[in-house]
Amino acid sequence: MSTPIDTQRMEKIVSLCKRRGFIFQSSEIYGGLNGAWDYGPLGVELKRNLKNYWWRVMVHERDDVVGMDGAILTHPAVLKASGHVEGFSDPMIDCRTCKAHLRADQLVEKKGVKQCPNCGSKDLTEARQFNLMFETHVGAAAEESSVAYLRPETAQSIFVQFKNILEVSRKKLPFGIAQIGKAFRNEINPRNFTFRSREFEQMEVEYFCRPEQGMELLEYWKEERLKFYENIGISRERLNVKTVSDKERAFYSRGTYDIEYDFPFGPQELEGIAYRTAYDLKQHQDASGKSLEYFDDEKKERFIPHVVEPSAGVDRTILALICDAFAEDQAPDDKGKMESRIVLRLHPRIAPIKCAVFPLLKNKERLVAKAKEIVDLLRPHMFVFYDESGAIGRRYRRQDEIGTPFGVTVDFETLGEKDSKARDTVTLRERDSMKQERVGISDLLQLLSMRIA
Amino acid sequence: MSTPIDTQRMEKIVSLCKRRGFIFQSSEIYGGLNGAWDYGPLGVELKRNLKNYWWRVMVHERDDVVGMDGAILTHPAVLKASGHVEGFSDPMIDCRTCKAHLRADQLVEKKGVKQCPNCGSKDLTEARQFNLMFETHVGAAAEESSVAYLRPETAQSIFVQFKNILEVSRKKLPFGIAQIGKAFRNEINPRNFTFRSREFEQMEVEYFCRPEQGMELLEYWKEERLKFYENIGISRERLNVKTVSDKERAFYSRGTYDIEYDFPFGPQELEGIAYRTAYDLKQHQDASGKSLEYFDDEKKERFIPHVVEPSAGVDRTILALICDAFAEDQAPDDKGKMESRIVLRLHPRIAPIKCAVFPLLKNKERLVAKAKEIVDLLRPHMFVFYDESGAIGRRYRRQDEIGTPFGVTVDFETLGEKDSKARDTVTLRERDSMKQERVGISDLLQLLSMRIA
Numbered sequence: 001m002s003t004p005i006d007t008q009r010m011e012k013i014v015s016l017c018k019r020r021g022f023i024f025q026s027s028e029i030y031g032g033l034n035g036a037w038d039y040g041p042l043g044v045e046l047k048r049n050l051k052n053y054w055w056r057v058m059v060h061e062r063d064d065v066v067g068m069d070g071a072i073l074t075h076p077a078v079l080k081a082s083g084h085v086e087g088f089s090d091p092m093i094d095c096r097t098c099k100a101h102l103r104a105d106q107l108v109e110k111k112g113v114k115q116c117p118n119c120g121s122k123d124l125t126e127a128r129q130f131n132l133m134f135e136t137h138v139g140a141a142a143e144e145s146s147v148a149y150l151r152p153e154t155a156q157s158i159f160v161q162f163k164n165i166l167e168v169s170r171k172k173l174p175f176g177i178a179q180i181g182k183a184f185r186n187e188i189n190p191r192n193f194t195f196r197s198r199e200f201e202q203m204e205v206e207y208f209c210r211p212e213q214g215m216e217l218l219e220y221w222k223e224e225r226l227k228f229y230e231n232i233g234i235s236r237e238r239l240n241v242k243t244v245s246d247k248e249r250a251f252y253s254r255g256t257y258d259i260e261y262d263f264p265f266g267p268q269e270l271e272g273i274a275y276r277t278a279y280d281l282k283q284h285q286d287a288s289g290k291s292l293e294y295f296d297d298e299k300k301e302r303f304i305p306h307v308v309e310p311s312a313g314v315d316r317t318i319l320a321l322i323c324d325a326f327a328e329d330q331a332p333d334d335k336g337k338m339e340s341r342i343v344l345r346l347h348p349r350i351a352p353i354k355c356a357v358f359p360l361l362k363n364k365e366r367l368v369a370k371a372k373e374i375v376d377l378l379r380p381h382m383f384v385f386y387d388e389s390g391a392i393g394r395r396y397r398r399q400d401e402i403g404t405p406f407g408v409t410v411d412f413e414t415l416g417e418k419d420s421k422a423r424d425t426v427t428l429r430e431r432d433s434m435k436q437e438r439v440g441i442s443d444l445l446q447l448l449s450m451r452i453a
Numbered sequence: 454m455s456t457p458i459d460t461q462r463m464e465k466i467v468s469l470c471k472r473r474g475f476i477f478q479s480s481e482i483y484g485g486l487n488g489a490w491d492y493g494p495l496g497v498e499l500k501r502n503l504k505n506y507w508w509r510v511m512v513h514e515r516d517d518v519v520g521m522d523g524a525i526l527t528h529p530a531v532l533k534a535s536g537h538v539e540g541f542s543d544p545m546i547d548c549r550t551c552k553a554h555l556r557a558d559q560l561v562e563k564k565g566v567k568q569c570p571n572c573g574s575k576d577l578t579e580a581r582q583f584n585l586m587f588e589t590h591v592g593a594a595a596e597e598s599s600v601a602y603l604r605p606e607t608a609q610s611i612f613v614q615f616k617n618i619l620e621v622s623r624k625k626l627p628f629g630i631a632q633i634g635k636a637f638r639n640e641i642n643p644r645n646f647t648f649r650s651r652e653f654e655q656m657e658v659e660y661f662c663r664p665e666q667g668m669e670l671l672e673y674w675k676e677e678r679l680k681f682y683e684n685i686g687i688s689r690e691r692l693n694v695k696t697v698s699d700k701e702r703a704f705y706s707r708g709t710y711d712i713e714y715d716f717p718f719g720p721q722e723l724e725g726i727a728y729r730t731a732y733d734l735k736q737h738q739d740a741s742g743k744s745l746e747y748f749d750d751e752k753k754e755r756f757i758p759h760v761v762e763p764s765a766g767v768d769r770t771i772l773a774l775i776c777d778a779f780a781e782d783q784a785p786d787d788k789g790k791m792e793s794r795i796v797l798r799l800h801p802r803i804a805p806i807k808c809a810v811f812p813l814l815k816n817k818e819r820l821v822a823k824a825k826e827i828v829d830l831l832r833p834h835m836f837v838f839y840d841e842s843g844a845i846g847r848r849y850r851r852q853d854e855i856g857t858p859f860g861v862t863v864d865f866e867t868l869g870e871k872d873s874k875a876r877d878t879v880t881l882r883e884r885d886s887m888k889q890e891r892v893g894i895s896d897l898l899q900l901l902s903m904r905i906a
Contacts, residue, residue, distance in 0.1 A: 021519075021621030027528030029613055029741040033591070033601060036526045038614055041519035041622050041630075048508070055501070060836050066474075066494035071652050072525075072635065073489045075480035092593060101593035136587045136603065138486070138651065140545060140554035140641045148486060150589070150603075160482050161491055168474030169494050170842075182525065182635070188593045198591065199524050288482040383513050389623075 006264040013264070013326050014193055016342065020402050022046065022322065023194060035190030035198030037315070042402055045352035045383065047201075047318055050232065051180050053349060054203045054312070057228060058178050065176040065205060066169045070157025072182055073138065073148045081287035082156050082280060084133060084149075092130040092188055097121035103188045132185045134198075150184035155309060157181070158206045159280045162292055173294060173305055174209035174217065180314070192265050194315045201314035208294070208305040211278070215255060217308045218275040222257050225271055225310050229259065232317075233347025234324050238262040244272075252279035261320040270320055271312035278304040321350060325403060331434060334393035344403030345432050348452045353404040354382040355448055358395050360411040362388035371410040374426070374441060381449060396429065405431045406448060414441075463717040466779050467646055469795065473855050475499065475775065476647060488643030488651030490768070495855055498805035498836060500654075500771055503685065504633050506802060507656045507765070510681060511631050518629040518658060519622045523610025525635055526591065526601045534740035535609050535733060537586060537602075545583040545641055550574035556641045585638045587651075603637035608762060610634070611659045612733045615745055626747060626758055627670065629660035633767070645718050647768045654767035661747070661758040664731070668708060670761045671728040675710045678724055678763050682712065685770075686800025687777050691715040697725075705732035714773040723773055724765035731757040774803060778856060784887060787846035797856030798885050801905045806857040807835040808901055811848050813864040815841035824863040827879070827894060834902060849882065858884045859901060867894075 017023040021040035025032040039047055059067045079085050091104035095116035104127045107114040115122050134150040151157060158165075158177045165177055180203045190196050209217055222241060230236055244256035256274040260267045281304045285292040294305045322344065331341040348354065357374050359367035368388060378384045385404065387395050392409060399407055407429040416423025428439045428447070439447060470476040474493030478485040492500055512520045532538050544557035548569035557580045560567040568575050587603040604610060611618075611630045618630055633656045643649050662670055675694060683689055697709035709727040713720045734757045738745040746755050775797065784794040801807065810827050812820035821841060831837045838857065840848050845862060852860055862880040869876025881892045881900070892900060 018617075019621070021618065024614055024617050026524040026526070027531050027613060028617065029737065029743045029745075030528045030530035033524070033526060033528045035591070036524035038524055038610060039522040040614070040618060041521060044520040044522040044632075047522060052505075061832060063839060067497040068494060069492040069497040069500060071479040071486070071489035071491055073479070073486060073637070073652050075483045075486045077483040078480050130593060134589045134591075136589045138488070138587075138639060140583060140639075157491060160480060161477055161493070164471075164477050164481065165474065165493060168472070184526070186591060186593075199526050284482065290482045379514060386516060 005266055009326070010193070010264040010323075012342075013323055016326070016344075016401065017043070017193075017322065035187055035196075037194050037197060037199075042352045043318070046321065046346075046350065047314060049350045049352065050317060050321070051201075051203065051314060053232060054228070055178070055180065057231075058176075058203075058205055062176075064171065064174065065178050065207075066165065066171065067178045068158065068161060068165060069179060069181060070151075070154065070161065072150055072184070073136075074151045074156065076147050076149060077287060078156050078160055078284075079133065079149050079152070081283045082159075083283070084152055084156075085131075088133055088152055089129040089131045090188055091127035093127050094125040095119060095121050096123040096125065101188055106189060130188060132187065134184045134186055152185050153183050153311075154179045154181045154202045154204050155206060155280070155311065158204070159284055159292075160288075162206075162208070162281060162284075163290065166294065173296070174207060174213060176205040176207035178205045179203075192263070192268070194319050195263070195265070195268060197315060200316075202311060203314055203317075204309060204311040207308045207310070209308065210296075211303070211306045214275045214277065214306045214308060218255050218257070218273065221273050221308055221310045222259075225259060225273060225312070229261075229270070229317075229320075231347075232321065232350050233345075234261065234320055238324060239270075240267055242269075250274070250276075252277055261316075261324075263320065263323055268316070269313075270316050271310060273308070273310045276307050276309055278306050280307065281305065321346060331397070331400070332393075334391045341397055341400055343400040343431060346403035346405070348405040351403045351405050352383070353385045353399070353402065354452050355406040355408060356385045356387055356395070356399045356404050358386075358392060358407060358409045359388050360392060360409060366415055367410050367412075370414055371408075374408060374410065374444070377441070378445060378448065381445060382452060396434075400431055403431070405451070407431070408444065413438075458719055459717040462779070463646070463776075465795075466717070466776055469779070469797075469854065470496070470646075470775065488640055488649075490647050490650060490652075495805045496771070499774065499799075499803065500767060502803045502805065503770060503774070504654075504656065504767060506685060507681070508631070508633065510684075511629075511656075511658055515629075517624065517627065518631050518660075519618065519624065520631045521611065521614060521618060522632060522634060523604075523607065523614065525603055525637070526589075527604045527609065529600050529602060530740060531609050531613055531737075532586065532602050532605070534736045535612075536736070537605055537609075538584075541586055541605055542582040542584045543641055544580035546580050547578040548572065548574050549576040549578065554641055559642060583641060585640065587637045587639055605638050606636050606764075607632045607634045607655045607657050608659060608733070608764065611657070612737055612745075613741075615659075615661070615734060615737075616743065619747065626749070627660060627662035627666060629658040631656075631658045633657075645716070645721070647772050648716070648718070648721060650768060653769075655764060656767055656770075657762060657764040660761045660763070662761065663749075664756070664759045667728045667730065667759045667761060671708050671710070671726060674726050674761055674763045675712075678712060678726060678765070682714075682723070682770075682773075684800075685774065685803050686798075687714065687773055691777060692723075693720055695722075703727070703729075705730055714769075714777075716773065716776055721769070722766075723769050724763060726761070726763045729760050729762055731759050733760065734758065774799060784850070784853070785846075787844045794850055794853055796853040796884060799856035799858070801858040804856045804858050805836070806838045806852070806855065807831075807905050808859040808861060809838045809840055809848070809852045809857050811839075811845060811860060811862045812841050813845060813862060819868055820863050820865075823867055824861075827861060827863065827897065830894070831898060831901065834898060835905060849887075853884055856884070859904070860884070861897065866891075 022043040026036035027033040098119040138148045240260045242258040259271040325344040359371035409427040413422040475496040479489035480486040551572040693713045695711040712724040734745045778797040812824040860882040866875040
């Protein structure tokens with residue numbers, strides 16, 4: 001994890017994201033809203049694939065995890081009990097020269113003196129605490145309206161519904177509650193594209209257990225989650241597991257790992273796996289006066305469960321997927337001349353479009369009709385894209401750039417005009433190797449389904 | 454649509470939703486947050502199935518619609534241009550006697566005099582406008598922080614990204630942009646369970662077209678959307694299409710239909726289908742100074758497209774699904790004695806759990822092992838649930854109540870102990886008819902997949 005910061009590569013990635021409709025600046029035509037992003041037609045598909053795969057692996061394929069989906073608007077009592085109202089803040093420093101607001105850890109140190117990273121001034125204020133929660137008012141009349149917060153993490157929604165979910169799901173320890181949803185933090189300096197945003201999405205499991213199981217489950221989840229990133233195609237060598245030191249860890253945690261990805265702007269956290277002990281449930285039990293205990297039928301014991309939390313960022317993982325997949329290589333154009341191409345080597349499981357279907361020429365009715373038949377054949381099973389415009393090489397290149405793993409071309413051989421044995425076969429092209437094979441239309445669905453699963 | 458208000462039925466539904474983990478009050482252990490709801494383990498699955506089916510039908514199966522996913526935090530300029538800052542308000546009246554805040558249309562009229570619906574007082578204030586948008590502050594320092602709003606509808610996210618998406622998707626008119634996401638309204642009186650909430654989710658398409666296509670497309674989308682509700686299993690006779698009158702319609706709309714569902718608390722809107730003309734794009738073009746025009750290649754014409762918007766409420770549709778599916782009938786218990794049962798007759802496509810798998814007895818190792826084999830067989834293809842506890846009749850009843858359409862029971866016949874011909878067959882039970890058939894395990898996946906699709 002020692003790659004130097006690669007600004008040029010990051011610029012190319014940001015440009016591709018905008019140009020091809022993965023990610024746009026939010027409220028862009030009005031100058032943008034700092035720290036908020038919109039996902040375009042391809043971005044939303046990539047995000048859906050990631051979230052659906054996470055849900056499949058973390059909820060549907062397990063007997064010991066159930067899901068939930070909590071509200072964003074949160075009662076202040078929840079966030080008082082969790083410690084967020086009091087302590088969810090960053091130390092902020094102002095530069096008296098250029099008036100910038102800076103997070104204390106973003107200052108530049110020169111010759112032992114802290115300086116403003118914008119203007120180099122040493123004339124800085126003392127650090128003061130800046131609470132990162134967004135506040136709003138709920139209720140009909142200003143004078144009596146009550147404060148509510150946009151949740152700063154999805155985790156608290158789970159803790160406060162622990163008892164309800166325990167009751168309805170009839171689960172026994174250890175078991176988990178999973179959630180995917182938005183959270184909001186008023187970051188002092190949003191930066192690194194979508195990496196540090198003010199609005200973001202989390203995928204979390206709170207995995208409840210007996211106290212003596214905590215440390216072992218921390219290790220278990222670290223391994224599970226590493227496997228997850230490999231299964232969505234992120235290179236193992238760009239992932240790093242950082243053991244968070246006693247000093248950096250939250251005071252209630254007995255162990256925390258960060259799974260980091262080596263972004264072009266440096267290694268940064270994708271997911272935290274934290275053994276949070278019984279802290280959160282205990283806080284809510286004390287503050288609400290409602291029992292959040294678990295009764296162990298076999299041991300006839302009543303206690304507050306401990307919890308291990310694998311908590312991943314959706315937007316961060318999307319960015320890691322794109323960064324990891326982004327490549328430039330050489331490919332032949334329509335005349336066989338080599339040209340440089342951009343290719344997103346996304347895992348087929350995650351790629352927005354699974355297969356593109358091309359008639360060789362758009363003005364040949366029979367080619368077009370056959371291509372559309374293939375679209376209809378594949379569409380109930382995967383997201384396919386039909387494209388008839390431009391030279392075939394250009395169409396391949398457009399799909400390479402957005403990570404479509406397979407392309408199917410319908411040509412005159414498909415129609416059996418040259419050789420009746422080739423009738424109803426098509427060219428299947430693979431994005432990374434650019435290898436082409438001749439495949440029967442009747443085999444296509446099974447072949448693609450297998451490679452995409 | 455003349456069913457009287459059925460309070461008792463609604464109470465049963467609310468109770469089921471809580472008892473079985475569909476919907477909980479948000480922040481419940483702290484007394485709840487009015488107008489915000491959390492979805493439990495079954496609610497989240499129901500919601501996922503609804504949203505995924507909508508996306509499949511509205512985006513993936515169409516060549517003329519692409520998706521997006523915009524931020525909730527919205528630049529104030531967006532909502533100034535759209536008219537929300539100025540005009541997105543409800544007339545509010547206070548009761549001077551009981552201090553209630555009332556929406557003007559909720560007053561009760563007796564002998565021609567308006568009275569407070571809570572206490573019957575006639576001592577009411579004049580109506581004043583109450584803006585329904587939630588406001589927050591974005592930025593590092595209070596003195597210069599800027600206001601942002603939680604979007605009151607998802608539609609505006611689409612309009613402000615129209616140009617970007619037009620460019621990246623290379624679509625020609627008519628085409629649509631789809632989005633599913635949360636929106637927020639500070640309702641004066643949230644009520645009718647989840648129906649009128651302060652935080653809710655929308656599923657919308659903005660379908661852009663040439664001006665002369667608008668009226669025809671309004672009719673087209675009305676029919677498409679009615680089909681959708683029938684395809685998720687909502688009874689046609691409880692749906693009503695209301696033509697919104699000139700007076701009730703937004704001033705810029707040339708035609709609007711409301712699709713209403715006959716809830717136990719009366720007929721209420723599930724979806725609005727509005728022909729919004731070029732109003733929104735024109736407002737944003739004027740306010741931002743950025744061209745939001747479309748260039749028609751063939752006619753060599755440049756103009757602002759018109760738009761037809763089918764806009765559905767996710768939470769409202771979930772509530773309609775549950776209300777429509779809720780039934781009480783008679784079923785035999787384990788001894789054949791008839792008892793009353795609650796059954797959710799959800800369409801298999803939408804049901805949270807598709808199939809439950811039961812070993813007849815939990816203390817017979819071979820039954821349990823076989824049942825778990827079947828779980829492993831089905832799980833990659835559908836959400837299945839394994840249950841071994843209690844009498845088989847009770848286990849059926851639990852699944853009936855949560856709408857699981859199919860149950861598979863592994864018994865001694867499955868093991869081939871009585872009759873070797875029956876080996877590897879199971880009992881497949883259908884929820885609504887309670888009919889049981891004997892099915893080979895090897896046929897199970899295909900049979901279920903067909904009935905669920």
